[in-house]
Amino acid sequence: MTNRNLLIVSTSKVHGSGYMEYIQDQVAEHFKNCKKVTFIPFARPGGISHDEYTKIASDAFDKIGVEVRGAHTFESAREAVNWADGLFTGGGNTFVLLTQLYKLGFIEHIQNAVESGKPYMGSSAGSNITGTTISTTNDMPIMYPPTFDALQLVPFNINPHYLDPDPGSKHMGETRETRIKEFHAYNDQPVVGLREGSALIVKGNDIKIFGDHSVRIFEKGKQPYEIESTENLNFLVQ
Amino acid sequence: MTNRNLLIVSTSKVHGSGYMEYIQDQVAEHFKNCKKVTFIPFARPGGISHDEYTKIASDAFDKIGVEVRGAHTFESAREAVNWADGLFTGGGNTFVLLTQLYKLGFIEHIQNAVESGKPYMGSSAGSNITGTTISTTNDMPIMYPPTFDALQLVPFNINPHYLDPDPGSKHMGETRETRIKEFHAYNDQPVVGLREGSALIVKGNDIKIFGDHSVRIFEKGKQPYEIESTENLNFLVQ
Structure with missing residues (x-):
């Protein structure tokens, strides 16, 4: 994936702002050479059409002057991916999204497009599927996918909407950090916790951090740690 | 499942109390005719042994004077289930639990034991698996099970640790209620949201509610609604 050009976004909205508004300059930069983008809507948040x-x-x-067409309006996955200069996968339910991508034959075509250098952007569930597996999604498993293996555009997992533990909580459910620790009891790949308002800008083996927040890195057998947004994550792909 | 005798518990601990402490009288009542209980530890919370x-x-x-032995210490699932007068499945990760139950051949033996009238208690993940599927778990999918179909001891799904929406939250992740609504875009069975401190006491087709909280019922195509703890849930099995 040496030609990969990815914008991996934690969330499409931050509190008090419109759809993709807070990150629109970065989106414009990401798709600056694109006239046509295929939107992949299969995660269907809230069951909308x-x-x-x-x-x-x-x-x-x-x-930003880019034409968008829904992936569901094409005859085939190949056609949907080939039509566009860039791809954008929206958020919703990661299990529904991955199941549909396999069922409709999108996986290989998206991987090939990214390998060929087409810009890809994902938000929330659309970010989750860029990782090794969807095993660090926060979503409810409302549909059974043929595998948890994802697009594997990057050699780590994403945890979008990363939430710091709430020291005042009386809820006995596990914190996000505990859940990711348990993930590492059975899985090896690192996990990048992306707080809301954060994104990863991946160009080949160069990974920059968008936004003001640091990101939280979880590696098997290590204490979780923070990487400031002024630093890079290149060590995760080297 | 006319002989079923189930105690379906939302959480093993409520804030400020020890393991199963808040519900110990009900546990004693549930297992009053039992001398030996097999504990099913496969959900492995926090990766403990x-x-x-x-x-x-x-x-x-x-x-309460009951001998407990771990299911992992027997030669086979059959032996583990047959040894005991009652079964208790502890919480942890529902995906890990279900995967192990299938792999080790426990599913059918637990179903047969419940059909024959052996008391079963589940907490958290151990409650989740009593339902039709595990698709309303809150857990992270850290292991890929062969199916999401669960023990189907009751004809509905459980959502343990049910959390009411927080009106003050600025987090853009979905509320639990939104997630369960999305579940019903693809699944038909009702969901019982069990708040912490609540449990279901199921004797054949009679379902009582333990604890002070009402439970929240989600049915496809209906607004979610509350059933007070003084009422019953018999309508869900009739």
């Missing part, structure tokens, strides 16, 4: 979801993405891309 | 986890359960059952 693929058309309705594509309209939301399309409205956001109108502002 | 099966022996360590069994010790925690065993200490709690010592107080």
Whole structure:
């Protein structure tokens, strides 16, 4: 994946701002050489239709002069990926998204497009699937995918909407940090916890951090640690 | 499952109390005719050993004069289930638990034991697996099970550690209620949201509610609603 050009976004909205608004300059930069972007709506947040979801993405891309078409409107996965200069996978439920990508034959075509250098952006569930597996999603497993293996565009897992433990909580459910620790009882790859408002900008083996927050890195057998947004994550791909 | 005798517990601990302490009278009542209980430790919370986890359960059952042995110490699933007068599945990760139950051949033996009238208690992940599927777990999918189909001891799903939406939250992740609504975009069975401190007492087709909280019921195509702890849930099995 030496040609990869990825924008891996934790969330499409931060509190008090519109769809992709807080990150729109970075989105414009990411797709600056693109006239046409295929939007992959299969995660279907809140059960809205693929058309309705594509309209939301399309409205956001109108502002930067990019035409958007929904992946569901093409005859095949190949056609949906080939039509565009860039790809954007929206958030929703990661299990639904991955199941549909396998069922409709998208996996290989997206991997090939990224390998060939086409810009890819994912938000939330669309970010989760860029990792090795979807095993660090926060979503409910409402659909059974044929595997948890994801697009593997990067050699680590993503945990979007990363939430720091709340020291005042009386809830006995596990904290996010505990869950990721348990992930490492059975899995080896590092996990990048992306707080809301954060994103990864991946160009080949160079990984920059977008936003003001540090990101939290979880490696098997180590204490979790922070990488400031002014630093890079190149060590994760070397 | 006309002979079923189940205690489906949301959480093993409530804030400020020890393991199973808040519900110990109900546990004693549930296992009153039992001398030996097999503890199923496979959910492995926090990656502790099966022996360590069994010790925690065993200490709690010592107080009510019941001998506890870990399911992992038997030669086979059949032997583990047949040895005991009752079964208790502890919490942890639901995906790990279900994967192990299938791999080690426990599913059918537990179902047969429950059908024959042996008392079963589950807490958290151990409650989740009593439902139709594990698709309403809150856990992270750190292991890939052969199916999401669960023990199907009751004809609905459980959502343990049910959390009401926090109106003050600025976090953009989905609320539990939104997640369960999305579950119903793809699944038909009702979901019982069990708040911490709540449990279901199931005797054949009679379902009582333990604890002070009401439970939240989610049915496909309906607004979620509350059933007070003084009422019953018999309508879910009729």
